Amino acid sequence: MEKNFRVAILGVTGAVGRELLSILEQRKFPIAGIKLLASKKSAGQKVRFRGQDVLIEEATSQSFRGIDLVLSSAGASVSRELVPHAVKAGAVVVDNTSAFRMDPQVPLVVPEINPEDIAKHKGVIANPNCSTIIMVVPLFPLHRRARIRRIVAATYQAASGAGAKAMRELESQSREILAGKAPTKEVFPYQIAFNLFSHNSPIKEGGYCEEEIKMMRETKKIFHDDSIEVVATTVRVPVFRAHSEALFVECERPIPLDEVRLILSKAQGIRVVDEREKNYFPMPVEATGGDDILVGRIRKDPGKENAFALFVSGDQLRKGAALNAVQIAEIWAGISKGEAARR
């Protein structure tokens, strides 16, 4: 008999929380009971799940009794406060915030890359940053083949990364500007409609913003390779919910371009979209709602023998967040082995 799990979703009213619900339903995760948790403000609302209306409860330290699995996506400060209580109550937490990602006790997992790390958990398994996931899924099979030494990344990040309110702000500002009005700024510090700006996370050491530092550090941890260099410029663009990235990759060894294509076309979690004659390559509108990260513009670097360039798009709310978390939960639950990138 298959085991069914008592699952709690922490932060169910957010953009990722809603996606978690829909992915659990879609993938038929074996659920014995579901508990929907959010802030006091949202408690009392109802959400549809598997044909039933489920009441949202206020998340407190007492919310986790009898829960097997928590999928957490309510922000780093909420995770820091509540996740220890969930672990104490005996639950396993797949945490989608930055709270525990760099904790050496906590595995940081992308199922296509390091599923074996899940077994090492001590109650918490961390889900990487969305920009990191979208970058590393297509790069890992190439890293295995030719050992990546340096990644230069420029991102084109959707409004969804800043939550459901930010997506509504892109919509409302677009309407205002098209009506000849000044855009109202509430979520983002600068106009997002018909504009773009450097990712609005705090600037830290060396002038890099937190988002860029996450890409640098998380990649090393996920690949188990501290010597890999990542330098990134992260940018918010007026797109609703898929992130794109221009990647320039230097390896220890050369790989023929045909082999890069072959490796990518066989890897899990990726779809090659690379029709040069039609100028048809990855686009956020086509990545939106899908599970795969789209990969294209596959070409050699004209100046470096061991280097190549790619352009990728992936749904920030799905593979960049909720889908990756549910895939981790599936491996933890023994439903999937998370076979890494068809090694």
Add this chain to the structure above:
Amino acid sequence: MEKNFRVAILGVTGAVGRELLSILEQRKFPIAGIKLLASKKSAGQKVRFRGQDVLIEEATSQSFRGIDLVLSSAGASVSRELVPHAVKAGAVVVDNTSAFRMDPQVPLVVPEINPEDIAKHKGVIANPNCSTIIMVVPLFPLHRRARIRRIVAATYQAASGAGAKAMRELESQSREILAGKAPTKEVFPYQIAFNLFSHNSPIKEGGYCEEEIKMMRETKKIFHDDSIEVVATTVRVPVFRAHSEALFVECERPIPLDEVRLILSKAQGIRVVDEREKNYFPMPVEATGGDDILVGRIRKDPGKENAFALFVSGDQLRKGAALNAVQIAEIWAGISKGEAARR
């Protein structure tokens, strides 16, 4: 007595053509007479210039008699057909298309970089591609100091680069999508509103598109340095008229970061926008309508001693096209010396 010039604008109804008119007016270019040329379709329309209505005439091989200076921006095929007639008639042509840029007889000029090349013209002076100009203006003073060896560039290019119709398409598609309708595609091959896509120029050698190849080749020619490597990924984004670029630059020698800042803050044609504590950096809405290229996110590469990263935004229609052309014309006319980057 100052000399006044008989000026023709070829392609006056386009996005760059209109900007040329407004910049000539703004900068009080010494004009003895103006001739406005466009396709047969636009002939007969009137355009306001210096308080007068000026009739648009059809551009033909006979249009250039008595003209001193032609500012040409009607597309490469029109330039290839008509520019030789203008030169034969005794005019000097500042050409804003790709038609003659790589011709060894034709100087390719950015006034802040190589104004001395203007004197070598044989009738035609070429204006570089917009993405190239926006990249090289901030990089040249750093190249002079530390010899740039490699540039990795990812662009965020506005609709204006594809002309006035493309800007209207961004607007109309945005309205359609906000009204829940499917976007109508006429100018761009793919949806531009709330989306982005690899630059829609034909893919050529090595899988690089024409726009990327322009950035690679034109940089070598403008810098008079064939050994400089440029690798670019060019992307169209839903912004009206300023291009942005994430630049990763490797030099022969290290430059302390304070000196990078100092050099940029003193250089011509640039404004440093780099307030880390406010997360305030270059944005297309702030570059729009201005003459300067905004430069920020100035930081060292974490992995390479001699390398640094920047983020820039510049008005594609002004410095990326019309302003650069008028600045070339001013140097040619002896009005300005085009002092290079305050050497």
